[in-house]
Amino acid sequence: MKTTYREAMRAAIRDALQRDERVFLMGEDVGAYGGCFAVSLGLFEEFGPERIRDTPLSESGFVGAGIGAALGGMRPIVEIMTVNFSLLALDQLVNNAATLLHMSGGQFNVPLVVRMTTGAGRQLGAQHSHSLEGWYAHIPGLRILTPATLEDARGMLWTALEDPDPVLIFEHGTLYNVAGDLADDAGPVDISTAAVRRPGQDISLITYGGTLPVVLDAAAQLAGDGINAEVLDLRVLRPLDDAAILGSVAKTHRAVVVDEGWRSGSISAELSARITENAFFDLDAPVGRVCSAEVPLPYAKHLELAALPTAERIVAAAREAVGARG
Amino acid sequence: MTGTSARGSGSGDSDHTRHLLHQMLRVRRLEEQCVELYSAAKIRGFLHVYIGEEAVAAGVMSTLGPDDAVVATYREHGHALLRGVPAGAILAEMYGYVEGCCRGRGGSMHLFDAATRFYGGNAIVAGGLPLAVGLALADKMSGRSRVTACFFGEGAVAEGEFHESLNLAALWQLPVLFCCENNLYAMGTALARSESQTDIALKAAGYEIASWSADGMDVLAVEETARRAVDAVRAGGGPHFLELRTYRFRAHSMFDPERYREKAEVSRWMERDPIDKLRKALEAAGQLSDKDWKSIQQDVEAEVKAAVEFAEAGTLEPVEDLTRFVYSERSPQ
Numbered sequence: 001m002k003t004t005y006r007e008a009m010r011a012a013i014r015d016a017l018q019r020d021e022r023v024f025l026m027g028e029d030v031g032a033y034g035g036c037f038a039v040s041l042g043l044f045e046e047f048g049p050e051r052i053r054d055t056p057l058s059e060s061g062f063v064g065a066g067i068g069a070a071l072g073g074m075r076p077i078v079e080i081m082t083v084n085f086s087l088l089a090l091d092q093l094v095n096n097a098a099t100l101l102h103m104s105g106g107q108f109n110v111p112l113v114v115r116m117t118t119g120a121g122r123q124l125g126a127q128h129s130h131s132l133e134g135w136y137a138h139i140p141g142l143r144i145l146t147p148a149t150l151e152d153a154r155g156m157l158w159t160a161l162e163d164p165d166p167v168l169i170f171e172h173g174t175l176y177n178v179a180g181d182l183a184d185d186a187g188p189v190d191i192s193t194a195a196v197r198r199p200g201q202d203i204s205l206i207t208y209g210g211t212l213p214v215v216l217d218a219a220a221q222l223a224g225d226g227i228n229a230e231v232l233d234l235r236v237l238r239p240l241d242d243a244a245i246l247g248s249v250a251k252t253h254r255a256v257v258v259d260e261g262w263r264s265g266s267i268s269a270e271l272s273a274r275i276t277e278n279a280f281f282d283l284d285a286p287v288g289r290v291c292s293a294e295v296p297l298p299y300a301k302h303l304e305l306a307a308l309p310t311a312e313r314i315v316a317a318a319r320e321a322v323g324a325r326g
Numbered sequence: 327m328t329g330t331s332a333r334g335s336g337s338g339d340s341d342h343t344r345h346l347l348h349q350m351l352r353v354r355r356l357e358e359q360c361v362e363l364y365s366a367a368k369i370r371g372f373l374h375v376y377i378g379e380e381a382v383a384a385g386v387m388s389t390l391g392p393d394d395a396v397v398a399t400y401r402e403h404g405h406a407l408l409r410g411v412p413a414g415a416i417l418a419e420m421y422g423y424v425e426g427c428c429r430g431r432g433g434s435m436h437l438f439d440a441a442t443r444f445y446g447g448n449a450i451v452a453g454g455l456p457l458a459v460g461l462a463l464a465d466k467m468s469g470r471s472r473v474t475a476c477f478f479g480e481g482a483v484a485e486g487e488f489h490e491s492l493n494l495a496a497l498w499q500l501p502v503l504f505c506c507e508n509n510l511y512a513m514g515t516a517l518a519r520s521e522s523q524t525d526i527a528l529k530a531a532g533y534e535i536a537s538w539s540a541d542g543m544d545v546l547a548v549e550e551t552a553r554r555a556v557d558a559v560r561a562g563g564g565p566h567f568l569e570l571r572t573y574r575f576r577a578h579s580m581f582d583p584e585r586y587r588e589k590a591e592v593s594r595w596m597e598r599d600p601i602d603k604l605r606k607a608l609e610a611a612g613q614l615s616d617k618d619w620k621s622i623q624q625d626v627e628a629e630v631k632a633a634v635e636f637a638e639a640g641t642l643e644p645v646e647d648l649t650r651f652v653y654s655e656r657s658p659q
Contacts, residue, residue: 024467050467056497061456061490068460071445072395074467076460091487095450096457104438105429106651108445140652164654 001184006176008153008186009039013077015187016161017047020075023161026053026062027079036081037117037176063089063114067097067166070112075161080116083132083170097166098141109164113157119172119210119260120308126296129304131260133170133209134267137237143167144237145191146209148175150182152235155189163191172210172260191236194244200230203318204248206271207258208234211309215258218314227322237267242274249279254321256288258309263291288317340613346388346545347608348622350380350601353404355626356413359634360403360420360434364580368637369420371433374401378575381600382507383408385548386475386568389556393443395474397458400435400449401574405477410442413629414636423640430643431651451512452478452485455504459491462500462565473559475503480569481512483526492533492567499564503555504530506567507542509574514586530567542572543598573598 003011016023025040031054034041044052055062059080066078080086086093093114100108120129137144145160145167147153153171160167197212198219207215212233219229232248234240249255255275259268272287293307357375364373376383379401387408390396398405406416411427419426420434427439428447436447445461448454458476465472482488483506495502506526510517517524530537536558540551548570555566573595577584584592608614 056490056493058486058490058493060487061459061494064453064456064487064491065460065463065494068457068462069464069467070460071457072461072464072468074464091450091453092456095453096448100438100446101654102651103428103432103436103447104440104651105427105431106655107428107438107440109654143653164656 001182002179003150003182004176005150005153005178006037006039008150008182009157009171010041010043012154012157013040014043014046016077016158017043017051019158020161022073022075023077024051024053024074025077025079026055026066028055028057028081030054030079035079037173039176040079059085059088060092064092064096066112066114067092067100067110070110071100071108076112077157077161078112078114080114082128083116083118084127084130086116086132093136093142093166093168094139098139101165102141110166111161111164112166113160113169114166115169115171117173118170119174120292120297120304121174121210123299123301123304125299129297131292133168133237134259134261136168137267137270139238141165142238143191145169146235146237147171148209148212148233148235150178150180151186152189154182154186156191158188159191167191170209174210178213192239192241194232194234194236194241196230196248197233198229198231200228201252202228203254203256203321204230204232204252205256205258205314205318206232206234206245206248208237209260211258211260214309214311215314218311218318221311221315222318225319227318229318240271240274242278245271245274246279249275250282253282253284255283256290256314256317256321258290258314260292260309262294263289264294266291285321288321290314290317340608343546343604343608344614344618344622346384346549347601347604347614348625349384349388349408350545350604351622351626352413352629353380353383353407354601355630356403356407356416356633359417359630361576361580363417363420363634369434370422371435372400373420373434373580374578375576376401376404378595378599379507379509379542379572380404381545381548382505382542382570382572383477385545386503386505386552388549389552390473390475393470393472395443395445395458395461395472397445397454397461397474397476398447399451399454399478400447401479402437402447402477403434406437406439406444406447409439409444411437411439411444413633417633417637418640421637421640422642423637424643425636425640452482452487454478455482455487455491458502459494459500462495462502463498466498466500471560473501473503473556475505477505477507479512480506480508480510480517480526481515481520482506483529484512484520492530492535492565495565496533496535501559502565503552503559504535504565504567505552506569507572508569509572511574511578511587513578514582516586527567527569535565535567536563537567537569539569539571542570543600543603545600545604
């Protein structure tokens, strides 16, 4: 069936609400407004204000309430408008959701799912455009998902709700309008493995989330030059699928990591370190990275574009890695 | 909606009143033992004791049922004990032993106990309030008639999470009992130096929450006010707020040189010691004989002694288990 990323996500939420009466959606403008990115459009009318629960602008309060509700036996889906706003709830996410199981010696797990948009590309400026999922991937106790495809938009949520521990789902804002075909019986998918989106043998392009389409575009351009790139979609930033990452590098002997986050202290740095630590002797070239320029994301279109990983920059980095063949 | 409750009359059932005296003394002696054990380096980390404030936890806890939930702060040994967590498991936790109520992973500031629905042990000031709101939301959505009692100090009132939580609880009419233990100092900062409005009950009333103050040095007054509030919450009356005016006799933690308050002030408050006060009232009413008091003391001594022995006999969790409980042990998909 023809669908969009937004509709696939909505179908996932609707499915979860139908399958489990403990599930409810809570967040700013998820109900009467229809969701700030229209993901939950129509669900308020279908499921009512108890289960599609509009909240005041109090990220820490309602994320914490989600944690408490999860402790109390519910299966909340908490929506935060953007990753930038999630910083107002960092205390609850990091000090409570991620720690309660351990601090309590295994007594209190937190089966909470938090969804939020992330990423740039829509000229929203420096307070609505950042990619901070890599920060969250630093935190033990959290699982970090970055659905980049229609299948994952449709399938990750249910599996996340079955996880006994907190799961954060990052939806890149430029993906919502991506349209395509989705199997009529599309359903839950795993939330622990990376996926090869384009097999190749010359270089591994490792990415996730909103930059997956950009990397696939770059891979198509590289193919025109006779460079056959493998595109690995991480899907899960914590825990990382080391086997898939190292397996791809063992095959291609070259890697470029593409991450919309900033380079310094980033998930791309973590990936580069793991490859270097574990596959050093497989490498025929240094691990490359294409990240966002280290600036707060600017508003002006040309400046924003200049700050982001583009197919052109990815192609250049891949060519450099391949050209380094000794 | 603010008002001061009637003072405890001491005219209730005398067995029950002696029980409250016993409960307060249990907390007092356990805390004194903790201080000793800290000085002996058996307990490490930060240690915050509840000496002077016992009437608050004793009065509120006695109004809760087994299905209710409790969310507390890092000064929570007394709350855990009175909620039903065994003293031995509390002390063993502070020793860092696997026999502790959190297997030694929490320590003094992070006591948790699933069996008694005791949700910490929260050491981020005001961080427990949203959890209490969520626990109550789950109860309301599930149609359960439970109360979540949430303890916090007056320092929490300055945090955004306090205001967000009160607003949510009132907006959604959730069964939360907010219990503000106003001991006048947020660590070393006096209330008047941190709040433009020092009438805390008034702040809660601003959220349309029924809000009462009570003398936190009088366990009967606390209990009476808490019982009214718990009954109202359980009957579907929405959240209620108690400001319990109390005082911490000891330093904030074992590292506090107490430069911020006068010794004379501490002495004045110690004259209102909730345990002495109730004991004398019971004695004056002929409801507590020397024999009764000795029996309570002996009982408490025996409990604390047994708890120390339990903790002393504790064992260390194998280091190989370090990374357990970061994620649940049900296999992830």
